[in-house]
Structure formats: C-alpha cells, structure tokens
Amino acid sequence: MIRLEPRTDPSRLMVALTPILAVLATMIVGGMLFVALGKNPFEAIRMIFWDPILGEFAFYYRGQILIKAAPLIMIALGLSFGFRAGIWNIGAEGQFIMGAVIGGATGLALYPLDSFIVFPLMIVMGAFGGFIWAMVPAFLKIKFNANEILVSLMMVYVAINFLSGMVTGVLRNPEGFNFPESRSFQQFPAANNAELWAGTGIHWGVLVTLGLVVAAYVMLTRHIFGFNIRLAGQAPRAAKFAGVSPNKMIAICLGLSGALAGMAGLFEVTGPAGKLSTTFPVGYGFTAIIVAFLGRLHPIGILLAGLLLAVTYVGGDIIQSKLSLPKASIQVFQGMLLFFLLAVDVLVNFRIRLTKRGSA
Amino acid sequence: MDISIVSLVATLIVAATPILLAATGELIVEKSGVLNLGVEGMMIIGAISGFIAAVNTGSPLMGFIAAAAAGAVLALLFAILTQVLLANQVASGLALTLFGLGLAALLGHSYAGIKPPSTPKMEWMGLADIPVVGPILFNHDLMVYFSILLVTLVWVFLKFTRGGLILRAVGENHDAAHALGYKVVRIRTLAILFGGACAGLGGAYLSLIRVPQWTEGMTAGAGWIALAIVVFASWKPWRLILGAYLFGGVTILQLNLQANGVDIPVSYLSMAPYLVTILVLVIMSADRTRASLNAPASLGKIFHASS
Numbered sequence: 001m002i003r004l005e006p007r008t009d010p011s012r013l014m015v016a017l018t019p020i021l022a023v024l025a026t027m028i029v030g031g032m033l034f035v036a037l038g039k040n041p042f043e044a045i046r047m048i049f050w051d052p053i054l055g056e057f058a059f060y061y062r063g064q065i066l067i068k069a070a071p072l073i074m075i076a077l078g079l080s081f082g083f084r085a086g087i088w089n090i091g092a093e094g095q096f097i098m099g100a101v102i103g104g105a106t107g108l109a110l111y112p113l114d115s116f117i118v119f120p121l122m123i124v125m126g127a128f129g130g131f132i133w134a135m136v137p138a139f140l141k142i143k144f145n146a147n148e149i150l151v152s153l154m155m156v157y158v159a160i161n162f163l164s165g166m167v168t169g170v171l172r173n174p175e176g177f178n179f180p181e182s183r184s185f186q187q188f189p190a191a192n193n194a195e196l197w198a199g200t201g202i203h204w205g206v207l208v209t210l211g212l213v214v215a216a217y218v219m220l221t222r223h224i225f226g227f228n229i230r231l232a233g234q235a236p237r238a239a240k241f242a243g244v245s246p247n248k249m250i251a252i253c254l255g256l257s258g259a260l261a262g263m264a265g266l267f268e269v270t271g272p273a274g275k276l277s278t279t280f281p282v283g284y285g286f287t288a289i290i291v292a293f294l295g296r297l298h299p300i301g302i303l304l305a306g307l308l309l310a311v312t313y314v315g316g317d318i319i320q321s322k323l324s325l326p327k328a329s330i331q332v333f334q335g336m337l338l339f340f341l342l343a344v345d346v347l348v349n350f351r352i353r354l355t356k357r358g359s360a
Numbered sequence: 361m362d363i364s365i366v367s368l369v370a371t372l373i374v375a376a377t378p379i380l381l382a383a384t385g386e387l388i389v390e391k392s393g394v395l396n397l398g399v400e401g402m403m404i405i406g407a408i409s410g411f412i413a414a415v416n417t418g419s420p421l422m423g424f425i426a427a428a429a430a431g432a433v434l435a436l437l438f439a440i441l442t443q444v445l446l447a448n449q450v451a452s453g454l455a456l457t458l459f460g461l462g463l464a465a466l467l468g469h470s471y472a473g474i475k476p477p478s479t480p481k482m483e484w485m486g487l488a489d490i491p492v493v494g495p496i497l498f499n500h501d502l503m504v505y506f507s508i509l510l511v512t513l514v515w516v517f518l519k520f521t522r523g524g525l526i527l528r529a530v531g532e533n534h535d536a537a538h539a540l541g542y543k544v545v546r547i548r549t550l551a552i553l554f555g556g557a558c559a560g561l562g563g564a565y566l567s568l569i570r571v572p573q574w575t576e577g578m579t580a581g582a583g584w585i586a587l588a589i590v591v592f593a594s595w596k597p598w599r600l601i602l603g604a605y606l607f608g609g610v611t612i613l614q615l616n617l618q619a620n621g622v623d624i625p626v627s628y629l630s631m632a633p634y635l636v637t638i639l640v641l642v643i644m645s646a647d648r649t650r651a652s653l654n655a656p657a658s659l660g661k662i663f664h665a666s667s
Contacts, residue, residue, distance in 0.1 A: 004446070004664070088450055140638070145645040149397065149450070150588045154634040157581050161634075165627030289454055328465030328576070335459025339437065342447040342455060350446070 004350040014348045019294055019305070022341035029340075030333050039323050047322060048315030048333070061318075063201025065310045067272050070206045071096070071264040073306035075288035077209075077216045078257030080297040085232040087253045091137065091152025092261040093285025094159035095130035099262025100269035101163055102129025104276050105171055107191035108183055118190040119204075123266055130262015131255050133159060138254035142247045148254065156285070164278045171276055181277035185270045193271035205267030212260070216299040229253070261285060283331075287313075290338045309334065368612055370495045373504055374570055376608025378403070378562040380507045382586035383593070383600050384514055385558025390590060391518065392551035393531035393658035397453025398438055400583025401460025402556050403563035406431040408464040410564025411476055411574045420479040424503070424564050431560020432553045434460055439552040442662075443545045449660050461577065471574045479503070479569050503565050508601070510558070515597040527551065531656035534663040544663050559583065581634065588637045592644050594654040603640070610636045 027049070031041035052061040075092045082089050089095075103126025110118050137151035164180065173183045185192050193203050220226035232239040232249050240246065264284070273280055291309050295301030316330025382399050389396050409430035414423025438456050441447040479501045481488075487498040518524040527547060530537045534544045566582065567574050585607060593599035614632040617624070645651050 006664070090454060140642055144642045145648050145651060146638070146641045147588075147591065147645065150584060150591070150641055151638050153584050154581070154588075154638050157634045158631045161627045161631045165625050168627065169625060286458060290458065293451060326466055326469040328462050328469065331462030332459065332466050333462075335455060335462045338451075338455040339441070339459060342441050342452050343445050345447055346445040 003353045003355050005353045010348050018344045021344045025340040026337045044319055047318045051318055052311050052314040061314050064314045066201040066206050068313045069306045069310035070209045071268050071284045072288050072291045072309055074209045074264040075261045076291035076302045077212055078260030079292045081229055082253035082257050084297050085229045085249055085253055087250055088149045089152050089254050089257045090149055091155045092288055094156035095133045095258040095261035096265035096285045097159040097163050097281050098133040099126040099130035099265030101166055103266035104269050114190050126266025127259040127263040131259040134254045134258020138251045141250055167276050182275050184275045186274050193267055203271045213299050213303050290334055366492055366495050372608035372612040375611045376604040377504050377507050378565040379582055379586045380604035381562035382559040383589040384510050385555035386590050389551050389555035391531045391656055392527050392548045393656050394548050395449050395660040396438055398456025399559050399586050401457035402431040402434050402559035403583040404464040404579045405434050405460045406560025406563030407567040408468040411567040414476045414568055418477050420477055420568050423568050427560040427564030428557040431556040435552045435556020439549040443549050446662050465576045468574045476568050476572050511597050531658055534658045585637050588641050592640045
C-alpha cells in the first residue's frame with residue numbers, strides 16, 4: 001500500500017526537480033493529446049519546444065519569446081508576493097487591461113505632443129491604472145472582509161467591458177473609419193515603445209522586467225518586507241505578534257501586483273500590441289498565475305518559467321500555422337502544466353512509502 | 361420603453377438557472393469543507409460536452425447527461441489533486457478553470473455556429489395559459505424545475521438525513537470526523553464529483569437552452585458568480601434561489617435596457633451583473649462574526665490523516 005509520510009523539512013532537491021518533472025509529464029500527456037488529434041506527437045512537441053529556440057527560423061522566434069515573456073514575468077513577479085502571503089489576486093488580467101487603458105489614454109490625450117516626458121508619464125499612469133484596479137478588492141477585503149479572489153476576478157470582466165466602452169467611445173481613433181480601436185501608438189513616436197535594437201524583440205518593457213527580477217530577488221531574500229511576506233504566509237499568527245499588520249499586507253501585496261500588471265499592460269499596448277482594441281486582452285494575466293507557481297514564487301524561477309511559457313506561446317503559433325491545430329490546444333497544454341506541477345508538488349513535503357496493508 | 365414585467369420575470373428564471381445549478385453543486389462541495397474554484401472550468405466543459413452530445417444524438421436529455429458526466433470527470437481531477445496529492449485548493453481550482461477553458465475551446469473548435477436540438481417546454485395541462493402566473497411559473501423547460509427540485513433535495517439532505525449530518529461534520533471539523541471513523545477523503549471526493557456534475561449541467565443549460573449555441577468562453581464568469589452566490593446564500597440552500605434569481609434579474613434588466621436603446625453604451629450596461637455580484641459579496645461579508653459563523657470551519661483546509 002502506498003502511504004504519504006510528511007517530511008520534517010521540505011525537500012530542496014524536489015523543489016528544484018518537480019517543475020522539470022511537471023514539464024516532462026506535460027510533454028508526454030500532451031503528446032498523447034496530439035495523437036488523439038491525429039498529429040505526429042514528436043513533430044508537434046519539437047515545434048513547440050525546439051523550433052522557437054533553435055529551429056530554422058529561431059532568429060525571428062527568439063525575439064518573439066522575449067516579447068511574450070516580459071509581460072508574463074512582470075505580472076508573475078507581482079503576484080508571487082501576494083501568493084506567498086496567502087493573498088490571492090487572480091484579477092491580474094483586469095489590472096493589465098486597466099494599465100493599458102489609463103496609461104494609453106494619458107498618451108492619447110497628449111497627442112501629438114512630441115516630448116520626452118510623454119512615455120515615462122504613460123508608464124507611471126499605466127502602473128497607477130493597475131494599482132487602482134487592484135485596490136478595489138484590497139479595500140473591499142480590508143473594510144468589508146469581501147473575498148479578494150472573487151472580487152478581483154469580477155473586476156476582470158468589468159475591465160474588459162470598460163475597455164470596449166473606451167475604444168468604441170472617447171478613445172476611438174478619430175481617423176479610423178469607426179473601427180473599435182484607438183489611434184496607433186506606432187504613429188505617435190513620443191508614446192511608442194519600439195524595439196530598441198532591430199530584430200531582438202527587446203523593448204523598454206523587457207529591460208524593466210529584468211531590473212524587476214533583480215529588485216524582487218533582493219526584496220525577497222535581503223529585505224525585511226520579503227521576510228514579513230514569508231512569515232505572513234507560513235505563520236499568520238506569528239506574523240501578527242511580530243507586528244505585521246494583515247491589512248497593510250493585503251494593501252501592499254494587491255497594490256504591488258496591480259501596479260506591475262498595469263505597467264506590463266502599458267508596455268504591451270504601446271509596443272507589441274500597438275493600439276487599444278477589443279482584441280487586446282489575450283490572457284497574459286491568467287497565464288502569469290501558471291508562471292508564478294511554476295517558478296515556485298521565486299524571482300529567478302519566475303524568470304525561467306516565464307521564458308518557458310513564452311516558448312510554448314510561440315510554439316503554439318507555429319503548430320497553429322504548420323499543423324493547422326486550433327489556438328486553444330496550447331492553452332490546454334499550459335493548463336496541463338499547472339495540473340502536473342500541483343500533482344508532483346506532493347513530493348516536496350511528503351515521502352512516498354510503500355507499506356504492507358495494515359502494518360501502518 | 362417596452363418592458364413587460366411578466367416576460368421579464370419569466371426570462372430572469374431562465375437566466376438564473378445555470379448559475380443556480382452550479383451554485384447548488386458548489387454548496388455541497390463547500391459544506392464538505394472543500395473550496396473548488398474550478399466551477400467556471402467545469403461549467404464550460406459541461407457546456408461543450410453537452411452541446412456535442414446533444415447535436416450528435418439529437419436529444420437534449422443525452423446532452424445534459426453527458427454534461428453532468430463530463431463535469432464530474434473534470435472534478436475528479438480536482439479531487440485527485442486536492443484529496444490524494446494534498447495540493448493547495450485555490451491553485452488547483454484555478455488550474456481546473458484554465459485547463460477547462462482551453463480544453464472546451466479545443467473540443468468546440470468545429471461546433472461554432474451550429475444550432476443544438478431545441479429543448480421542449482413542459483406541458484402542465486394548459487396551466488401556462490393562465491395570465492401572469494402561467495408564463496412565469498408554468499412555461500419553462502424541464503431543467504428549470506429540476507434546478508428547484510435539486511435545491512429542495514439538497515436542503516432535505518443537509519437538514520434531515522444522517523448523510524447530510526456526516527457531510528457537515530466533515531466540513532466543520534475533519535479531524536473530529538476522522539476520529540469518529542468517517543472516511544473524510546471518500547466523502548469529500550463524492551461531494552466534489554456531485555459539484556462537478558451540477559456545474560456541468562449548468563454549463564449545458566447555457567449552451568443548449570439559454571443561448572442556445574456554442575461560442576468560445578461563453579460562460580463569461582458564470583462559474584465565478586455561482587461561487588459568489590454561495591457566499592451570498594450564507595451556505596443555506598434556499599437562499600441560493602434568491603441569489604441566483606436576483607442575479608438573473610439584473611442580467612435580464614440590463615439586456616432589456618440594451619434592447620430598448622437606453623442612452624448608456626452597451627459596454628457599461630454589461631458591467632452590471634459583475635458589479636452587483638461585488639456589491640452582494642460586500643454586503644454579505646461585512647458582518648465578520650456572522651460570516652465566519654456561517655462558513656464551514658474546515659473550508660479550504662488540507663486534511664491528511666496522521667495514521
């Protein structure tokens with residue numbers, strides 16, 4: 001009979017090993033999925049994981065990986081602090097959208113001002129937009145004890161509707177033949193988050209993300225705030241006695257993750273997306289939850305996990321065009337990854353023992 | 361303006377039924393001490409499985425059966441993760457939703473734009489012809505009545521049966537229930553499966569009757585609203601009906617205002633159901649002591665038998 005025996009300390013080996021196990025399991029079961037869809041599984045897996053990095057057209061795909069990884073990592077970094085403290089902001093998608101809307105609207109209001117101040121101002125306003133959106137669940141949690149999971153999630157749908165109201169209303173491109181989209185940021189140089197070196201995919205958002213990874217690492221491992229976060233997550237009562245105010249924690253964690261998600265939204269809308277439109281939200285806010293967990297809520301892990309998920313996005317585009325598979329298959333793949341990760345997680349805190357029935 | 365109160369009430373019942381079904385299932389799950397945030401995922405899997413089964417067999421009933429089964433299968437994944445492998449329930453529920461949304465989109469790829477077989481309305485021997493009361497109470501499909509029956513059965517089960525008492529005991533204090541010899545993991549797994557089946561039915565109601573069509577992401581947060589309704593109901597079955605119908609009312613009113621060309625852009629009207637859900641959550645949670653008295657004490661906690 002198989003029995004789970006609690007470990008006294010979490011296994012450090014397993015903490016590092018389980019994400020790899022989860023990826024392998026996803027490849028195997030994902031391969032079966034492709035067989036079921038009537039495709040060659042080896043070809044499909046190669047296209048998802050190999051071609052974007054080292055395949056024939058990798059010189060193009062590598063830039064795409066960075067473009068997709070940057071928002072995922074930036075959002076996941078913010079979420080990881082809250083998740084560690086047991087504060088569940090799952091509305092990052094909404095905060096991402098609001099960052100793009102508020103920051104984007106700031107830029108559009110200044111059109112066609114040609115000043116170096118426009119873009120930095122938009123970044124600040126983008127972060128502010130995400131921050132405000134996240135403060136709604138934070139405020140309602142602190143003041144009225146309302147569940148932050150449900151409120152932050154509801155705010156995603158409100159944000160989606162707000163975005164569509166904006167692009168069909170005040171933010172609609174006046175020269176755009178009534179299409180539901182804003183003026184293009186590519187034709188507004190002062191507000192454009194362009195590629196910094198042609199062909200690399202690196203834009204301001206990528207650089208800021210790298211800086212944030214370092215900052216988050218220092219914050220988590222060297223700063224009292226990181227310690228308090230870990231304390232609040234693992235021993236809420238001890239944290240309270242140590243003077244960590246739970247309400248302050250809620251406000252900081254939600255506000256921080258909201259600001260980062262909003263900033264990611266601003267970089268996305270002014271760069272890769274190019275304009276505000278109803279098709280702007282593509283689910284980065286939700287995928288970032290997978291990134292945060294796969295990265296073990298640790299900045300370095302999140303960096304790697306974000307790159308991996310970005311690879312699957314690019315690989316997903318490849319199989320979509322080459323094997324004519326629906327776009328959703330990659331979403332299934334990503335969902336599966338989180339499943340397997342949670343499943344093998346048991347190895348971190350438990351040993352598996354084989355015992356004879358009844359001898360326990 | 362041209363809004364008839366009678367048809368408004370009749371349609372709000374239809375709008376509320378998917379959420380009522382899903383919320384009833386989740387109530388049982390939460391009463392057993394498990395928080396399954398995957399309702400949205402199970403609903404959409406139910407929606408597409410029910411749709412596929414109904415289109416291919418031509419029978420809506422087969423569709424609903426398939427939807428319940430599919431919802432339960434997805435819930436089984438959650439049960440394995442949280443009950444056997446002791447994974448975090450919040451994370452597992454989110455995984456279920458993300459996975460379900462993806463899988464449903466994949467399965468439904470070739471089913472967009474098809475019309476499902478229509479579900480007949482119940483015959484109540486002409487009662488539907490009574491003015492006012494008829495269209496409101498006696499002019500619906502089977503599932504509307506089934507959802508009310510389900511709430512009644514859940515109420516009876518929780519309040520008057522031994523099984524219900526055991527379920528509640530497991531949800532209030534799993535260690536005590538375990539010490540008394542009840543199989544905590546088995547009971548919770550059954551509750552999770554029931555919750556999955558109900559969510560599946562709710563999803564199928566959306567794709568087969570309410571809309572009726574398959575579109576990607578068609579649940580649009582209905583599963584999350586069902587979760588909020590359980591909180592609104594303070595974990596009491598009868599109040600689920602109140603919560604679901606209140607929500608249905610807001611949805612229908614908002615749609616009617618849109619149709620009547622009220623001078624508010626459609627996008628802002630569409631926010632109403634979500635904003636009302638937030639409002640309702642705030643009102644019900646504000647009184648901390650009462651809220652904590654109603655919630656099952658072991659909700660969301662991981663159970664691992666020491667021996």
